[in-house]
Amino acid sequence: MRIFTDIKTGLFSLCGLLVFFCLTGCSSSPDSVDPTPTITSDGKQYRGAVVLSTDLAVGRERLLFAVIDSDGRPTGKAGEVLETDLQLIDTSHIQKTQAVFREWPTGSAGVYSLNVEFDQPGQWSLNIWVPDSDSSQKQISTKIQVAQEGLSPAVGAPALATQNRTIHDVMTIAEISTDNDPDPDFYQLTIADAIISQKPSVILFGTPGYCQSQVCGPQISTLKKIKNKFPDQINYVHIELIDNPLDLKGDLARAIMNPVLNEWGLQSEPWTFVIDADGMIVSKYEGFVGEEEILETLSKLL
Known part of the structure; x- marks a missing residue:
């Protein structure tokens, strides 16, 4: 995924969200990384999670996230996420969700997708449960910002009648x-x-x-x-x-x-x-x- 730094001039660069592919030297935000990795029974260390979706708003959304290891790489294995939910921060408003593993084109890793319905704008917490070393579960959390309206056309809205070149x-x-x-x-x-x-x-x-x-x-x-x-x-x-x-x-x-x-x-x-x-x-x-x-x-x- 690439983020444009200057639409007008056409200069763009790779986004720091690709840290988990080790294509840039960027690191994920402090909110998304657990400074004390959990070591599971198979020796894998879970460092945190990175949310890849950049344009989230009230309504139906597809949210992508990756669980990363202590090296900042995606864990890349289906079934490592046991449970997820979304909570509007500073409230008791919780939405249970089901994460689906999506293998990346490289075949060496993958991300998880959530089909969610945000009913309120504001800062939400994405809570993810992964296996812990003692056969229990460990929670990883990261914050996401949900706008009242997105930058891109919303699901359920009419498509724009664009006259692109053909x-x-x-x-x-x-x-x-x-x-x-x-x-x-x-x-x-x-x-x-x-x-x-x-x-x-x-x-x-x-x-x-x-x-x-x-x-x-x-x-x-x-x-x-x-x-x-x-x-x-x-x-x-x-x-x-x-x-x-x-x-x-x-x-x-x-x-x-x-x-x-x-x-x-x-x-x-x-x-x-x-x-x-x-x-x-x-x-x-x-x-x-x-x-x-x-x-x-x-x-x-x-």
Whole structure:
């Protein structure tokens, strides 16, 4: 996942949230790390948790988090999270949740997702229970901020009728995509066209050719696999984040960000939105989302 530091100039850097992949020298926040690691029966040390979601608001949300070890790496094993809940800080308001392990594209680690319904803004505590060394459970907690309204369009809201550039507006797909193996079907429609087509749509905002985090590049590959299974029933639209890919010649300092990002309020990448046949957003995914998780949503729309 990448966070943009300057949308206007197009300069961006890897976010400190990728600490658990050891791709940057950043460290997680003090609130999310237990300074005294727990040693479990298999010798694994749990250091804390890192929340990866950056745009949480009242309403339905997908919250991603990673449990990290004493080296700051994800534990990367299904079943290590025994239980989770969310508590509005300084209140007795608690929401029980079920965490689902999601393997990362690298195959060497994974994160957990929660489908939650935030009913109040403010600071919440994500409480996570993991195995302890004596066969008991240990609680890890980290704070998250929930806004009244998010920056990006909310689940349940109409999709924006964006007039993005398509293959019909350019001489070559390379003008609107950094994908090394672009599928022309992802560049046929504007989002405005897709939402009035009376078919479900999957919209990806990402820059696969310049991905540095090992997670945004595989996203479009995942959507291509889904397209192979459902080639005609679903619209597929890829919105390239870089507005001038042919000018870069390997130098990201030349990048101009696609103005569509501001329109959709996106401050990180990749983002994937699933839109129903009525043009309403039924799910949105910040960061990488696997085939299984997207199909869970699409199966309800087909």
